[in-house]
């Protein structure tokens with residue numbers, strides 16, 4: 244009987260799914276992963292947030308004799324995960340530094356008497372010989388590594404403690420290992436597989452397409468006004484507003500609160516208690532919106548988040564994907580809005596340039612430049628995101644991003660481009676975007692006069708259009724690789740070969756403009 248040999252019959256699998264978890268069917272990939280784990284083969288699975296990773300190991304944990312050990316970096320969330328599992332009748336516990344000695348003793352007693360299905364532990368335990376010795380004395384059915392990308396220095400959330408997990412297969416050669424992550428480019432995936440030394444693992448890469456998310460990028464003019472307008476549109480709905488600095492989190496939260504919205508701040512500068520309270524108030528729907536730095540959200544299981552707004556630029560596409568991915572985990576429609584301004588770029592660059600480690604700095608710069616090009620082009624947002632993860636989006640129109648839903652027209656901006664390019668050429672590629680725009684629009688500021696740029700032929704030729712138009716055109720020309728930014732703390736705009744063709748009238752500049760953005764179409768599943 245082949246089913247017996249696999250260790251578990253269909254009937255047992257589906258019965259557990261129904262009785263313990265209350266689900267009728269598996270989501271994509273879950274069944275294969277569960278079966279593979281039960282066969283004791285290593286698994287590596289990349290599944291997007293909300294894909295249902297927990298079930299992939301919790302179901303085998305129930306079916307297999309012994310304890311399933313889950314290594315997770317999310318100490319703050321272990322209790323929630325354990326509570327959730329217990330609510331389903333699973334015998335679960337966690338071990339981490341937050342436990343009082345007597346609580347620890349109880350957990351260890353349960354573990355040693357083989358009365359736990361699931362045990363969550365923090366990665367730093369593995370550096371403790373004592374813990375490793377103890378593990379040898381108990382019946383562990385398998386090891387699960389949650390948030391496995393934390394082992395990769397190429398990922399966006401490297402945690403040195405995770406490196407100790409490299410010893411896992413050597414120390415416990417009989418233990419099957421299942422590693423999960425919601426975020427891994429192919430490069431990070433190779434790195435994880437290599438570091439964990441998984442043995443002929445069953446590898447799953449689920450699609451990264453989050454069809455229920457609507458992506459929208461808007462030109463950032465006045466962030467406060469725009470946030471107020473967005474919150475009005477989403478009144479009463481749960482959402483996250485991401486900002487880069489603690490200061491801007493505090494200011495934005497205060498401003499929105501003064502406007503009568505139910506918001507709370509969240510960042511690493513708040514005390515532990517306050518942070519926890521604010522997070523819980525959000526999870527329990529006591530406030531609608533959390534204004535946060537990127538410190539917020541990893542592992543947050545709140546399924547009804549209807550919008551995520553990035554009021555500042557994320558530092559990588561991976562971050563953006565993770566952060567927006569917290570919206571719509573229940574599968575219902577949700578909106579992701581990014582407010583983008585060219586003038587935010589130097590702020591991020593400032594932090595990147597201050598990085599000590601050269602490799603790290605180069606990596607951060609590369610990751611950030613992908614964000615800029617994502618935000619400044621007129622290509623379907625979904626296509627660009629999937630492309631980043633090495634996935635080809637099979638459709639021309641996703642019907643769920645600002646580009647695809649907007650009424651579009653192709654505008655010829657060759658003449659305007661020539662004005663900009665000529666200003667760049669005449670100032671010998673030695674100035675940044677702001678100054679070039681000042682020349683073209685005929686600004687009479689001190690820097691312009693000091694350099695005598697008010698005497699240039701191109702001074703003021705673009706007066707007919709506002710600064711916003713010219714800034715956007717610069718973004719487009721950057722994205723179309725007509726011009727580029729020099730390296731360094733104060734980047735200047737330089738001309739690329741295509742610019743010369745445009746100046747000579749040998750090539751044209753066409754821009755896809757979204758004339759009118761339609762509101763999100765609900766619930767494309």
Ligand code: ADP
Pocket residue numbers: 266267268269270273290291292293294295296297298425544546572
């Ligand atoms: P992930 O950890 O991959 O982000 P979770 O394990 O938290 O995802 O699951 C996301 C949500 O989907 C949870 O609310 C979970 O209860 C639900 N879920 C998981 N598997 C199924 C399933 N087979 N059928 C219905 N809902 C499911």
Ligand code: ZN
Pocket residue numbers: 623624625626640641642643644645646647648
């Ligand atoms: Zn699209």
